[in-house]
Amino acid sequence: MTNLRVKEPGVARKGEAVSINVDGAIVEGFTSEPVSVVLYANGIRSFDRSKKLYRPRGFFSLHPQARTATVIVNGIPAVNPSEIYPTDGMKVRTQQRRPLFIRFFESMVDTSLLHKPIVRNRLVWPIALKLIGKSINNPEPVEYEVKHGASTVVENADLVVVGGGVAGLSAAVEARKYGLEVLQIDDGLEPGGEMLCDELEPPGMSEPGYVFVRRLREKAVELGVKTLPKTTLVGFFEDAVLAFSPYPLGSGTSYVISAKAYVCATGSVDLPCIFANNDLPGIMDASSAIRMLTLHGVVAGRNVAILGATERGLRVAEHLRRHAVNTIILDKSKSSSGKHDIIGGVREVIAVGKNRLTAIEVRCEGESLRLNVDCVVCAASVNPDVKVPAQAGARVAYFKGLGFVPVHDCFMRTKKDGLFVAGGASGSPYGVLHAIEGRIAGLSAAVALNKTGAESDREVLVKEYRSVLKKLGISDIKESVFKSFETDSLPEEKISEPPTLFCMEPRRDAFVCFCEDIRLWDLYRSVTVYGFTSLEKVKRSTGVGTARCQGRLCLVNSALYVAYVAGLSPNSVGIARQRPLTLSMPINVLAAIGVGGN
Amino acid sequence: MRVVVVGSGVIGLSSAYNLARMGAKDVVILEKEYLSYGSTVRSASRFRVHFWAEENSKFALESKKIMVRLPSITGWNILVTTGGYLWLLFNEDEVKVFRKKNKMWDRLGIAGKFLSPSEIKERYPYVYVDDVLEGFFGPQNGSCFHNYVAFGYYKAAAKLGARLFEKSPVEKVLVEDNRVVGVELPGGKVEADVVLLAAGAWTDGLLRNLGINLPTEPERKEVALTEAYRYFIEPLIIDFGTSAYIGQALKGEILGSLEVPVKSGLLPLENTLDFLVKWARAVYKRFPLLRGARVMRCWSGYYSMSADSSHIMGRDPDWPRGLYVAYGDSGHGFMMAPLIGKLLAKNILYDEVDELMRPFLPTRFKEGRLIPEKLVIG
Ligand SMILES: Cc1cc2nc3c(=O)[nH]c(=O)nc-3n(C[C@H](O)[C@H](O)[C@H](O)COP(=O)(O)OP(=O)(O)OC[C@H]3O[C@@H](n4cnc5c(N)ncnc54)[C@H](O)[C@@H]3O)c2cc1C
Numbered sequence: 001m002t003n004l005r006v007k008e009p010g011v012a013r014k015g016e017a018v019s020i021n022v023d024g025a026i027v028e029g030f031t032s033e034p035v036s037v038v039l040y041a042n043g044i045r046s047f048d049r050s051k052k053l054y055r056p057r058g059f060f061s062l063h064p065q066a067r068t069a070t071v072i073v074n075g076i077p078a079v080n081p082s083e084i085y086p087t088d089g090m091k092v093r094t095q096q097r098r099p100l101f102i103r104f105f106e107s108m109v110d111t112s113l114l115h116k117p118i119v120r121n122r123l124v125w126p127i128a129l130k131l132i133g134k135s136i137n138n139p140e141p142v143e144y145e146v147k148h149g150a151s152t153v154v155e156n157a158d159l160v161v162v163g164g165g166v167a168g169l170s171a172a173v174e175a176r177k178y179g180l181e182v183l184q185i186d187d188g189l190e191p192g193g194e195m196l197c198d199e200l201e202p203p204g205m206s207e208p209g210y211v212f213v214r215r216l217r218e219k220a221v222e223l224g225v226k227t228l229p230k231t232t233l234v235g236f237f238e239d240a241v242l243a244f245s246p247y248p249l250g251s252g253t254s255y256v257i258s259a260k261a262y263v264c265a266t267g268s269v270d271l272p273c274i275f276a277n278n279d280l281p282g283i284m285d286a287s288s289a290i291r292m293l294t295l296h297g298v299v300a301g302r303n304v305a306i307l308g309a310t311e312r313g314l315r316v317a318e319h320l321r322r323h324a325v326n327t328i329i330l331d332k333s334k335s336s337s338g339k340h341d342i343i344g345g346v347r348e349v350i351a352v353g354k355n356r357l358t359a360i361e362v363r364c365e366g367e368s369l370r371l372n373v374d375c376v377v378c379a380a381s382v383n384p385d386v387k388v389p390a391q392a393g394a395r396v397a398y399f400k401g402l403g404f405v406p407v408h409d410c411f412m413r414t415k416k417d418g419l420f421v422a423g424g425a426s427g428s429p430y431g432v433l434h435a436i437e438g439r440i441a442g443l444s445a446a447v448a449l450n451k452t453g454a455e456s457d458r459e460v461l462v463k464e465y466r467s468v469l470k471k472l473g474i475s476d477i478k479e480s481v482f483k484s485f486e487t488d489s490l491p492e493e494k495i496s497e498p499p500t501l502f503c504m505e506p507r508r509d510a511f512v513c514f515c516e517d518i519r520l521w522d523l524y525r526s527v528t529v530y531g532f533t534s535l536e537k538v539k540r541s542t543g544v545g546t547a548r549c550q551g552r553l554c555l556v557n558s559a560l561y562v563a564y565v566a567g568l569s570p571n572s573v574g575i576a577r578q579r580p581l582t583l584s585m586p587i588n589v590l591a592a593i594g595v596g597g598n
Numbered sequence: 599m600r601v602v603v604v605g606s607g608v609i610g611l612s613s614a615y616n617l618a619r620m621g622a623k624d625v626v627i628l629e630k631e632y633l634s635y636g637s638t639v640r641s642a643s644r645f646r647v648h649f650w651a652e653e654n655s656k657f658a659l660e661s662k663k664i665m666v667r668l669p670s671i672t673g674w675n676i677l678v679t680t681g682g683y684l685w686l687l688f689n690e691d692e693v694k695v696f697r698k699k700n701k702m703w704d705r706l707g708i709a710g711k712f713l714s715p716s717e718i719k720e721r722y723p724y725v726y727v728d729d730v731l732e733g734f735f736g737p738q739n740g741s742c743f744h745n746y747v748a749f750g751y752y753k754a755a756a757k758l759g760a761r762l763f764e765k766s767p768v769e770k771v772l773v774e775d776n777r778v779v780g781v782e783l784p785g786g787k788v789e790a791d792v793v794l795l796a797a798g799a800w801t802d803g804l805l806r807n808l809g810i811n812l813p814t815e816p817e818r819k820e821v822a823l824t825e826a827y828r829y830f831i832e833p834l835i836i837d838f839g840t841s842a843y844i845g846q847a848l849k850g851e852i853l854g855s856l857e858v859p860v861k862s863g864l865l866p867l868e869n870t871l872d873f874l875v876k877w878a879r880a881v882y883k884r885f886p887l888l889r890g891a892r893v894m895r896c897w898s899g900y901y902s903m904s905a906d907s908s909h910i911m912g913r914d915p916d917w918p919r920g921l922y923v924a925y926g927d928s929g930h931g932f933m934m935a936p937l938i939g940k941l942l943a944k945n946i947l948y949d950e951v952d953e954l955m956r957p958f959l960p961t962r963f964k965e966g967r968l969i970p971e972k973l974v975i976g
Binding site for chain 1: 632633634635639666667669670675677678679745746749753764824825826827828829830848849850866868869870871872874875878879881882886887888889890891892893894895896897
């Protein structure tokens with residue numbers, strides 16, 4: 001087994017060393033890294049089996065909302081190992097069971113077979129039903145004792161900032177300067193977001209990202225911004241806003257929040273690339289690869305293929321190379337480049353491996369080659385994380401070059417009163433823009449609360465913002481969003497092939513949804529055989545976007561693919577309506593709200 | 599003859615399919631949002647035959663027969679399960695009521711079974727029964743997959759020539775010389791000889807525009823859903839006292855709801871923390887096994903409640919000719935839809951009023967022949 005821990009862990013914050021028990025074996029890790037990373041660093045890549053096809057599942061993303069594989073921890077089922085941190089003696093059980101007659105089960109759950117006359121025959125169906133009920137690989141619910149139990153905290157603030165990245169921190173600091181009581185919610189162990197993991201200089205900045213964002217963080221603390229770490233904002237309800245922290249394990253803490261304004265700085269989501277066997281453990285998103293390396297000192301692999309010669313892809317490559325990892329970048333556009341080891345003109349990728357990735361086959365125009373890699377990083381495209389703003393009621397629409405974004409104006413206001421967006425969540429590319437947008441959003445919150453001086457300061461900053469947009473060459477795109485905010489009209493442009501598609505036909509082994517085993521082929525049939533061309537209907541006929549990760553990883557990819565196959569604009573396909581909760585919560589925590597605590 | 603069906607919920611679609619099947623050449627379905635946007639895709643998709651009113655039980659029984667045969671009719675496997683309904687009863691009065699009703703159900707050949715707390719425990723060990731006096735189990739009841747029922751009807755209707763237009767909100771029914779001549783949309787008119795209003799909770803508004811007032815009102819209902827767990831809760835389990843219910847879908851998600859007091863009317867389709875917490879408490883108490891289960895999502899939809907909580911179908915002779923309705927289903931319209939569509943199509947095309955349908959005519963309110971239905975769930 002290759003050692004994935006690097007010698008000099010850069011900005012990594014090592015917690016204390018702990019040993020945990022995984023399926024009976026003792027493995028070492030640190031309290032500062034999620035259990036997923038402990039497992040990965042120790043060569044354990046498959047944690048779970050997929051729901052219908054029993055394919056091996058590891059993590060695709062370390063984000064707590066990407067609940068694609070779960071384990072049993074200290075007897076508690078369905079725990080996302082990316083959401084929790086290890087303690088000494090913790091017992092983790094993975095799921096490797098695979099029934100013998102898997103091929104048979106495979107056909108049982110195949111949606112096309114469900115429509116075959118033989119299965120829908122009234123006499124055969126009850127038998128099939130029993131088998132299906134038994135053969136679906138869902139976690140077993142278990143009654144367990146929670147040591148400390150759930151608690152509820154009531155929080156009031158002028159402004160709640162969702163997300164503790166550079167945009168969120170900038171917003172919090174700015175609003176605090178105008179005297180607003182600010183509560184910041186972040187799902188990381190330490191606020192800082194994406195930029196905390198950046199050892200290089202982000203575009204437009206003159207110092208390493210982590211240095212910049214740490215200073216900002218100190219400023220926020222100094223000014224008295226209150227922070228809830230390891231906490232996720234889970235829902236805007238009619239009568240309250242709810243946040244949730246999954247501690248203690250198996251239970252948790254809920255925060256019932258009321259505030260006058262909200263800034264959504266939830267960052268962006270790396271979209272999974274779609275290719276054959278893209279669900280194999282060892283295939284992950286760019287953000288997780290960088291995070292593992294800089295925060296936890298673990299490299300994603302020793303030979304890594306990166307999909308997408310994007311700004312993000314190159315950044316991953318550069319980070320990994322600093323630690324002697326062999327990287328190669330694969331891109332769909334034509335130009336190959338020796339400098340970055342880029343192979344251009346890639347049409348199709350096929351991942352190879354049994355329980356983990358061992359190689360990929362790459363088809364370019366005219367030639368094909370096989371690369372022995374132990375990790376693939378998906379960096380072809382990102383989309384703003386719109387779950388929270390969309391659920392809160394902001395309007396979300398597709399803009400070419402940005403993805404599905406909450407429609408906003410140059411003051412970062414959304415279509416929902418009192419809700420502002422900034423940074424990656426507004427579709428802006430990574431770097432200096434995020435800081436400026438965060439500050440504007442913070443000022444807008446101050447303006448909304450009638451703080452003197454905020455409006456004129458905002459005017460000045462917006463001028464600077466617009467000139468930075470011009471300098472970065474994305475003025476046209478962002479201005480089209482601002483314009484749409486005024487006019488309420490949406491671009492109806494069709495799209496060509498989605499950037500994440502590395503697959504030439506609707507394959508049955510190219511996965512769109514990792515939770516429910518929904519393949520490209522299922523989407524294709526939904527469009528071509530059943531004629532469903534809006535995502536609401538595709539969702540209801542295939543189940544895409546309805547499972548554990550709540551569509552975080554699949555909705556945007558599905559919308560773009562459906563638009564592509566149907567020859568429509570993404571805005572006419574839409575992304576399905578977002579509902580609470582953004583992260584699932586145990587019954588015992590919900591039941592405790594309003595009892596005890598407050 | 600052109601029939602315009604307003605609303606592409608399961609009732610509209612089942613009617614459109616049956617109309618087309620019985621020979622209507624020109625069936626047009628107008629939908630304000632997208633296919634089945636309304637209550638249909640938001641429902642718990644359960645069916646039962648046990649109702650308070652005999653008329654409802656008879657109707658549901660016939661409807662169920664069509665429902666379970668749907669796969670061979672529409673070609674969509676609607677994933678029927680018959681795990682039954684289990685009502686948990688907490689006091690003598692409740693038990694008495696069910697014993698009395700069971701006599702009626704027995705007459706219809708659908709008697710259920712009374713279970714003592716220990717029998718419940720034996721069959722369903724995961725239910726907390728210490729506060730339960732007795733249970734009533736209806737094995738004839740079950741569930742299916744609502745989306746495939748609706749989509750199946752739609753595809754079958756389309757195959758027979760019915761046409762669906764989405765994003766086509768009907769603003770008004772047009773009447774001339776006391777007969778309907780069409781409907782008005784924002785972009786223009788659609789002519790019609792017959793207009794069937796199957797717009798669910800939105801039907802009230804369209805009728806009121808015509809000066810017709812039936813005693814119906816939309817009521818918002820919320821539902822919550824957990825992540826998927828191993829399939830183990832076969833029946834739908836209902837606390838008769840609080841109306842809290844819980845059931846498990848074949849895919850493994852556990853779904854349920856309970857009644858929280860809300861104003862009636864078309865409230866925004868949002869959710870309240872109040873509901874979620876109350877439901878979680880009900881589950882916490884009743885299913886200790888699920889205390890750690892993670893709630894994934896909630897949503898809301900409308901029940902179209904009628905004054906007697908039974909559905910309304912057909913027409914009143916005093917109305918403009920060609921105007922029909924099918925709504926007011928009070929939270930059990932999904933299971934009634936197969937038969938509503940069939941009988942309504944006969945009614946529209948051949949002016950025939952089936953004996954099963956007769957009690958549900960809209961004239962019952964002014965004639966004072968109500969069908970009080972007290973077994974409303976959720
Ligand atoms: C939470 C919940 C749980 C339920 N559980 C069950 C259950 O377990 N079993 C059961 O049998 N029933 C259940 N129901 C009830 C069931 O969903 C409804 O009775 C049934 O779906 C009604 O179908 P429909 O076609 O009448 O109405 P809908 O499905 O509401 O369809 C009406 C359609 O008309 C459209 N429309 C409205 N106005 C216009 C207009 N002006 N122009 C054009 N189109 C228009 C709407 O967009 C909508 O698509 C439940 C309902 C809810 C809300």
